[in-house]
Each structure stands twice: as structure tokens, then as C-alpha cells.
Amino acid sequence: MSTAVLAPPPPARATIPRTFAAMMAREARVMRKNFLSTFIRVLVQPVMFVFVFAYVLPKLGGGATAGGPGGPTFSTILVPGLVGSSIIMQAMMAVIFPLMMELTWQKSITDRALAPVPVPLLAVQKIIAAATQGLIGGLLVFPAVLLIHAEGQAPKVHVDDWPILILVMVAGALMSAAGGLLLGTLLNPQKVQVMFAMVLLPMTMLGCVYYPWSALDHIRWLQILSLLNPLVYISEGLRSALTPAIPHMPAWAFLLAIVGGTILLTWAATRTFTKRVLT
């Protein structure tokens, strides 16, 4: 061990965009390493779900069709819902799990916090990286929900409006990642288990994944309460873009919620993150 011959480093210009790009390259490297384990985790639940509800139950002749004979198949209702819940789950987990390690275990977030960018930008970088994983999670679910079904139970999917589809998926993923960052910086790690049980599970069960929001007309209080759930807007937005024949919320409503939610949550999460990193 001797440093007598340590040469100066090659000349470098650490501009903020370059540093930002290098941080995204790091995320890509980590994502590539963990690809299988990460995405198998997101895929199992929707695959099992469509398998049981779009294949097994219809085969058994159960009443798993949503609108009775002639109505939309249950699989048609599930497509936007399962894609939406996959986006939200994957984006939130992609930001929360590493954060728990980085903020507590030896505070290894300092590795990134010492990179020459403002700390709030580091929060934005985390949101974008996690949103990317959320998007990948959502896209991976498509083949499963489109292909797994019993005969005659095929979902009727038709992309009516590409810009809306893309906007809902991208902004929805960003909103989820920002929400995850907010929760991850507000909660201490011991509470993460509880949060999964108390927040994520009810959110997906009641996120208009398994039924359209308008069907809740019969349970008015739940319909109104559901408006607090961000997943509802993603599901309904995807419903409007993918399965326009199924009743869905008007575009102004879900776009306002998703875009507004993204801005609000990003702003809040950036603040709480900066507070946690800079003591």
C-alpha cells in the first residue's frame, strides 16, 4: 500500500446534468442486477389474479363475469386495474426499499448526497428512477393480463387515445414514486411493515382495480372515500384509454388528480427528503 505514485485524475467537468445522468446510470446498473427478483415480485400477484378470475373461475362456470351475460368480461375490467396497481406498487417499492437502507443503515445516502448536485435534485432523481421501474412493472403486466384467460373471456382492449394512455402511465408512475418517497422519508423503518399492511394493501384492494369507479354508485360512501386513493385515478385513466367501452371518470377529473398529485407530492417529498438528508 503506497500512494507515492498516485496520479491526478483525468480532467473532468462535473456539470449538474452530467452528474444527474451518472446517477441514472447507477440506477440502471442496479436495476439490471436485480431485474429478475424485482420484477418476478411484481408479476406474481397480477398473474395469479388473472389466472384465477379470468381462467379458473370462468372454466368452473362461476359468476365471475362482471356485467352478466353480454356485458364486459371481468378480464376487460381487470386490464387497466392490474396495470395501474402494478405501476403504483412497483414505483413505491422501488423508492421505499432502498431508502430504508440508505437513511438508516450507516446513512449510506451520504454516498449520493456528496455528489455535486443540490440535495433536492437527488430527490427528483430518485423519483424519476423509481417511476421508470413503475412503468416497466406496468408494461410487464400487459402480456399477462391480455393473454391469460379462458375461451370467450378475452379482454376487449382498444387504445383509443395514445396521448392519454402515455400521460396517465408516466404521470401516474411519477406520482406513485413521489408518494413513496414522501412516505419513506416520513416513516421510520420499523413502521414500513405496518405501512404495507395499512396503506398499500387497502389502496390496491380499493383502488378501482377490480371494478370501475362508476359501479360504486351503489355504495355512495365508498365511492366518495375512494377519491382519496391515488390508484383510483390511475385505474380510471387507464380504463378511459384502454377500455373506453367501460364507464369511466371524465378525463379532466383523472388528469387533474394525477398531474396535480404529481406536482404536490414531488414538492412535498423533495422537502421531507432534503430534511432527512441534511441534518
Add this chain to the structure above:
Amino acid sequence: MTEPPGAAVRTVDLKKTYPASGPRPAVPAVQGIDLDVPRGEFFGLLGPNGAGKSTTIGMLTTLVVPTGGSAQVCGLDVVKDAVEIKRRIGVVSQNNSLDSDLTVAENLEFRGRYFGLGARDARRRAAELLELFGLTEQRGGSPFEISGGQAKRVMICRALMHGPEVLFLDEPTAGLDPQTRANLWEVLRGLQASGQTIVLTTHYMEEAEALCDRVAVVDHGRILASGTVDQLKSSAGADTVITVSYDAAAPQEIKRLGDRDGISKVEVNDGQVRVFATEPDGILGELVDLGSTAGVGVTDASQLRPSLETVFLSLTGREYRD
């Protein structure tokens, strides 16, 4: 790089109070510190646990926000110019802050890229540093799979990836075995010889003595004394310290020793007596004799040659313990 001459680090009345949280009251961790570290110097912050060393380093490296006073690194303000300061410093934190999702080599490689190196340059530099620090075998390992000493060396490599103007090391040798520590000292001396400005914290007296051009002794968030090691030793009653513990209250006559030439100070604390002397010969024997004349026995006795440890003792009246 065209650098304006001037201090690598300068602080004026720098303060940090951690706000109260829940039942815990506010902690005044740093209570007004003035530092002036010229470029090229090897500077040491020496103090016991909880003295405020890490908090000070945290403020200088922009990760802890000061609550009072001001601090400049390379002439830049730690609050206003945080990003530019981060471009110019390298930091080795007290704990293992390696990126656990990356391998050892990737940790260095990405650090280089965060600081503007191209991917290939970064890989090459990482390989060079790992080689230099004897870590080539560990390059593919995860930061969890390497020993504490190896992790410290990796963190030093990481801090050197972009050729920082100032290198901050927070207790780099804490918890390392003597052999590993000696190795690290060699590394740090080598860096210093190449002109690297280094700010190091430590609670090992001998480490500060062995490495640092200048030292500030801190305790309870304040600087008790600062200067070169020699200055400190000759100023702060830099005497040999003779400590004797009796099995009963110390004999009264001992206090009178304080009037004698060659003895600067005598402290009596129940059964424990501490004599600070410039001419220590024979004093230990005298203390034992005084005891037996008064009918009290000696349970423990020690004599410390002038060192930072005796400086600390005379400044705080407390033993310097880990």
C-alpha cells in the same frame, strides 16, 4: 485549476444545535468553533466521543446545516455554495457509507462519474486506486463482504477518485487493528507528502501526534487549545502527569507540593492525586512515602510523559478515554 490562494478551511464562531425531538432536549453539539486551515496542511480535530467532531466535519462537508456562525471551504460558503464545495472535497465518513447496491469497484467507478469522469476514465482510475491500496482482490465484492479496514480503504479510494482539493477523514482508523492502522497512516503520510490538504478527526492521541501538522483539541463542542503538537505540549502545562490513587483520603501535605519549583499544578480529588510537573523525577516515590507516613496505601500509580494526553488532562481535568 487556478486556485485563489487562501485557506482550505475557515470557520468563524461555527455552531450547531440539533433541535429537540420528542423527549430529547436540543443538543448544542458545536458551540462556536474557529478554524483556519491553510492549503497543504494536515490538520487534526482531536476529542473524545461526543465532542462534536463529526458534527463539525458534517458542516464543513455541507451535510449538516450550521445554526450559527459561518464556514468556508476553499473560500466558498458551506450553505450558499454547497454544490461547488462538493466538487472540491473528498469525504471519508465515520461509518461505512459505501453504496451497498454496488460492488467495491462500482462504488469507485460511479463516484468518478458523479464527478464528471467518463465511464472509461472512471473505470481506469478506480482500478489504479484499488491496485495502489491493495484492494484489487476485493473489487468485485459487495461492501458487506469486506472487512472494516478494507471498507475504510475503499472509502479513502472513493474520496480520492476526483482528486479533491481538501480531504476530510472522520475517524478513519477507529476500530482498526494496529497493523491496519499503521498501514493507513502510511497512506495518509504519502498523500500529505504529495501536497494533499487533509482534515482528520480522531480520538487517538498518538494518531494526532503521528500525523498532524496542527491539532485542535475539542470537547463539548468547543476548542480547548490549538496549535502544533509541540506548541500544545509546551503551552498547556505540558508536563509529565503523575497520578496516584490512595485507598483512603489523600494526605493533606500533598497540596503543599504545588508551591515547589518544577511542579505546575496539584489536583487532589478524594483519594486521587494528580501532579503536573516539569521536573518529575522522584515525585512518584515522594507521593508513596507521604502516603505511608500518613498511614494510607497506594492502590494505583502512573506517570505519563508529556503528550497530547497530558495536555488533554490538564485542559479538562478528565482522563482521556475512548
